[in-house]
Each structure stands twice: as structure tokens, then as C-alpha cells.
Amino acid sequence: MPPNEATEKNAHRLKRRYSYVTGSSIALLITAGLLLYFLTGRSASVLVVTLLGALGLAGVTAWSYVASRDALENTATGERRRLAESEERYGRLYETSMDGILHTDMEGTVLECNKAFAEMLGYLPAELKGKTYFDITPGKWRGVDWDVITNQLLVTGHSDKYFKEYVRKDGSLVPVSVRAWLDEDEAGELSGIWARAEDISEQKRYEDFIRETIIRLEQANDRLREMDMLKTEFVAVVSHELRAPLAAIESALAAMKAINAASEDPQQAQLMSVLNRGVVRLSHLVDDLLDITRIESGQLRLEQVEVDPVELATRVVEIYRPRAEEKGVNLSLAFNGGPRSSTCDPRRVEQVLVNLVDNALKFTPGGEVRVSVECAPYRAVYSVTDSGPGIPPELQDRVFEKFFSSPPVVESGTQGTGLGLAICRGIVEAHGGKMWVDSDTGRGATFHFEIPG
Known part of the structure; x- marks a missing residue:
């Protein structure tokens, strides 16, 4: 019940109460005066005093009523002013909110919406009024909304934040984050649903971009892993293939050393030393390549x-x-x-x-x-x-x-x-x-x- 209506009813009840009390008090005093008049030998002074008392009480009562009525009227005026200010503040918030606000009845018919909600869907507010929930909600989201209504709204009176899409006037979809509340009439009966919707199109674009980037990175990683496997196989094959010529070179060097063991030619000895160091270095490189290949492929065997x-x-x-x-x-x-x-x-x-x-x-x-x-x-x-x-x-x-x-x-x-x-x-x-x-x-x-x- 609105505050100003309650105040008016309180004032009316108080007025009737004062009228009843005042009338009853005056009647009682007059009756008492008449009884005293007859019992005391019809003394005119007693009757006069009694009547004056009745009139005085009536005056006091009337003054009290007027004062109380004025106080109630002042209270009602203050309540009406506060109510008007509250409605004005609500109106400003409703119209200037960056989030869309929608009000439907329990059948899903749009009763009202603010400018932000209408613009989000590409409508004017007047164009949305009278449209139904089914006009602005894609079929794939109706099950989600129904779950929210049955498991949250009808249980607690409000919902948690959840995500869905609305259909714009041009047929495109807008992703939104929604919270909803049940609305009740003066009798406490369910009369509709309020919803606050935030356009998350930009957030959705970022999420889609990140998701696509992750997919591309995973694909690139798969290609890199494949290339790494090919490289490992190539290194293993080349290393094995190098072993045979290296063994031949080492054998040839050993034979040359044996043949020229008695030679004292320093140039020949230096040449043999250079060749030997090169073969040893190449042999170590081949061993390293084979070892790293075994380690990376998990094929390094240990004899513990x-x-x-x-x-x-x-x-x-x-x-x-x-x-x-x-x-x-x-x-x-x-x-x-x-x-x-x-x-x-x-x-x-x-x-x-x-x-x-x-x-x-x-x-x-x-x-x-x-x-x-x-x-x-x-x-x-x-x-x-x-x-x-x-x-x-x-x-x-x-x-x-x-x-x-x-x-x-x-x-x-x-x-x-x-x-x-x-x-x-x-x-x-x-x-x-x-x-x-x-x-x-x-x-x-x-x-x-x-x-x-």
C-alpha cells in the first residue's frame, strides 16, 4: 500500500475516534448536570456549572482534534514529498542506467523497459512494450531461463548472474549477463519479473579471440612437436650413418701411424695429430647427438x-x-x-x-x-x-x-x-x-x- 494512502486512512480513523470520544464526554457531563440539578433541589448554579464544563471539554477536545489533524496532515505531506523524491530518484536511475532494465508479467509480456535495454536490442522503448519473451529470446536459451525461474526465482525470489542472448530487431544476437527478481502486487501475489541485463559483446569478442588464439597456438605446438620428432629421427639416422665412415677413418689413421711410426718428419707428425683430433671431436659429436636423441625419446637404457x-x-x-x-x-x-x-x-x-x-x-x-x-x-x-x-x-x-x-x-x-x-x-x-x-x-x-x- 502506498505511504500517502496509509497516512490518509490513519487520519480518517483518528478523526472518527476523536468525534466519538468528544460526543460521549459531552453527553456524559450533561446527564450528570441534570441529575445534580434534580437531586440538589434544582439548583440553577449546579446546572450552569455542569453545562459550562461540558462546553469546556468540548472546546478542549475540539482543539486537540484540530491539533492532531494538523499533525497527521503534516506527516502525510512529508510522506508524500519523500515518496515523490524517491520516485524521482528511481526514475533517474531507471532511465540513466548503463544496464538494460526489463519488466515483464508472469506470462513474459513486456510491460516496460528503460532506454538502455531498448537500445541494446535496437528498438525504441515503445516498440518493445507488448512484445513477448519469445519475441526477444532465441529458442536455445529458453531451457536455461526456465531452469533459472524454477530453481532460483520461485525458490528465493531472485537469481544469480547467468549468461544468455537476446534477439535484436535486425535478427542478430547480443550476449548478455542477466540477474532477475520476482515482482509482487499489493496483495502479495506474483505479478511479474524484473531483469537487469548487461551487454557483454566486447567481453565475448575478447573471449572468442583468446579461444581462437589458444587453438592456433595448440596447432602451432603440434606442428613444432611434429617437426621436432622429424628432427630427432633425422639426427639419429645421420648419427648412425656417420659411425661407419668415422670407423673407417679411425682405422686408416691407426694404419698410417703404424706405417709411419719410425718417421721423424715433424710436418707429418703434426698432420697426423690434427687429423686425430678432428676424428676424436667428430666421434664425440656423434656420440652426443645419439645420446640426446635417446634421452628425448625416452630410449636411454641404463644398466644399473x-x-x-x-x-x-x-x-x-x-x-x-x-x-x-x-x-x-x-x-x-x-x-x-x-x-x-x-x-x-x-x-x-x-x-x-x-x-x-x-x-x-x-x-x-x-x-x-x-x-x-x-x-x-x-x-x-x-x-x-x-x-x-x-x-x-x-x-x-x-x-x-x-x-x-x-x-x-x-x-x-x-x-x-x-x-x-x-x-x-x-x-x-x-x-x-x-x-x-x-x-x-x-x-x-x-x-x-x-x-x-
Whole structure:
């Protein structure tokens, strides 16, 4: 019930109450005066006083009624003013809202809508009035709306935000985000539905763009994976094909050395040395290519046995000791007193240590290279520390990447293939272990790897 109507009814009820009280009081006083008049010997003074009292009460009552009526009228006027202000504010919000606002009856007929809703669908507000829910909603969304009505609106009186589409005047679709509320009449009966709709066309375009971009990226990744597989197969084939001619060259070089063993020609000896280094380098490259191919394809086979980690590290140190002495590098071995037993593929673990010690000697023209072994139950941790130039922080995460090449090394000024550390990490991870580096620029580097078992 509107506030001004309630106020008017209250005033009317109060007016009737005051009229009843006033009439009853005056009648009672007059009756009392007449009784006193007859009982006291018909004293005129008593009758006069009684009548005057009745008139006084009537005056007071009338004044009270007038004052109360004025107060009620002032209250009603204030209520009407506040109601008018509230309706004005609502009207401004309704018309200036950026969101579309729609009001339908319970059958879905449009009762009213604001300008934003009409413009969203390409209509004038007057054109939408009288249209039905079915005129502006595509068939595919009617099941969604029905679920919202039955499971939310009729249960709680309002809905959560949900997404749907409306049909524009030109037949195109506009995606919207909607929230709805039930409307009731004065008797508390359901009379319609209010809905607030936000145009999300721009958001939908972004979502479609992102979705299409993801699809294109996935397709590009599939092509890259396919190319990578082809590259891996190609490298494997080429590496295998290179083994035969390399073996022939190595055999020929061995024969030439035997034939010319007694020769003292320095030029011939130098030529043989160059050829031998080239063959060794090419042989190592082929081995690296085959190893990285096996690692990437998951075909690296390990022959694990129980070994002594310290003995394994000692063997590598002894291999490189002559070269270290030649370079003026102090090559040492350190180990703790833990259990000297580990299960691994000794040939592959030795390959990792050889690579790390070889790199350390390349980067350390003078100074120290230390190989450490920490033995513990069910694991062995190997470390190779050098006193070389160190690795800048920005490169430490990249040194294990395939084909990453460091700056030219101190020993020869040449760069490696960039496969060594990638192969080392692959071998360690194939054992279920991990590999990492600690380094500060100018303070050397320490490469660690842990082999469980």
C-alpha cells in the first residue's frame, strides 16, 4: 500500500475516534448536570456549572482534534514529498542506467523497459512494450531461463548472474549477463519479473579471440612437436650413418701411424695429430647427438649395478690428473665417511663426471678443481667445483638447455656443441635424480648432481 494512502486512512480513523470520544464526554457531563440539578433541589448554579464544563471539554477536545489533524496532515505531506523524491530518484536511475532494465508479467509480456535495454536490442522503448519473451529470446536459451525461474526465482525470489542472448530487431544476437527478481502486487501475489541485463559483446569478442588464439597456438605446438620428432629421427639416422665412415677413418689413421711410426718428419707428425683430433671431436659429436636423441625419446637404457661412488670418482680424477698438472691446476678429491655404496649405471655416471671435470679444467687456466662425493643411505651426491670466472645469474637457468653455448672457453677459445650439460641432466634425471649449479660471477662454479639408490 502506498505511504500517502496509509497516512490518509490513519487520519480518517483518528478523526472518527476523536468525534466519538468528544460526543460521549459531552453527553456524559450533561446527564450528570441534570441529575445534580434534580437531586440538589434544582439548583440553577449546579446546572450552569455542569453545562459550562461540558462546553469546556468540548472546546478542549475540539482543539486537540484540530491539533492532531494538523499533525497527521503534516506527516502525510512529508510522506508524500519523500515518496515523490524517491520516485524521482528511481526514475533517474531507471532511465540513466548503463544496464538494460526489463519488466515483464508472469506470462513474459513486456510491460516496460528503460532506454538502455531498448537500445541494446535496437528498438525504441515503445516498440518493445507488448512484445513477448519469445519475441526477444532465441529458442536455445529458453531451457536455461526456465531452469533459472524454477530453481532460483520461485525458490528465493531472485537469481544469480547467468549468461544468455537476446534477439535484436535486425535478427542478430547480443550476449548478455542477466540477474532477475520476482515482482509482487499489493496483495502479495506474483505479478511479474524484473531483469537487469548487461551487454557483454566486447567481453565475448575478447573471449572468442583468446579461444581462437589458444587453438592456433595448440596447432602451432603440434606442428613444432611434429617437426621436432622429424628432427630427432633425422639426427639419429645421420648419427648412425656417420659411425661407419668415422670407423673407417679411425682405422686408416691407426694404419698410417703404424706405417709411419719410425718417421721423424715433424710436418707429418703434426698432420697426423690434427687429423686425430678432428676424428676424436667428430666421434664425440656423434656420440652426443645419439645420446640426446635417446634421452628425448625416452630410449636411454641404463644398466644399473651396485658401485662404490668414491671409487668411481677417483677413476675420473686419475684420468684428468695429467691434464690438470699440465695446466697448473690443483685437481683434488674429497669424500665423507658415509656408506660407500650406490646403485646406478656406472658408465653413465662416469660420463657425467667426465663432462663436468672437463668443463671445469677448460674454464680454470690455473687454480683449483675439486671433486666431492657425499655418500648417504640410499643416495650419493657428486659435486665438481672450479675457481674459474663463474656463471652470471641470468645464465644459470640456461646452462642445462640443449644447444646453449657459453662464451668461448679460456683453454682454446672455441665453443662446444652445447649438448654436454643437457646430456648430463638427462642421464641424472633418467636415474631419478636431480642436477643443479651454484655460482657467483668471478667466484667459480659448483655443479651438483644427486643419484638415488
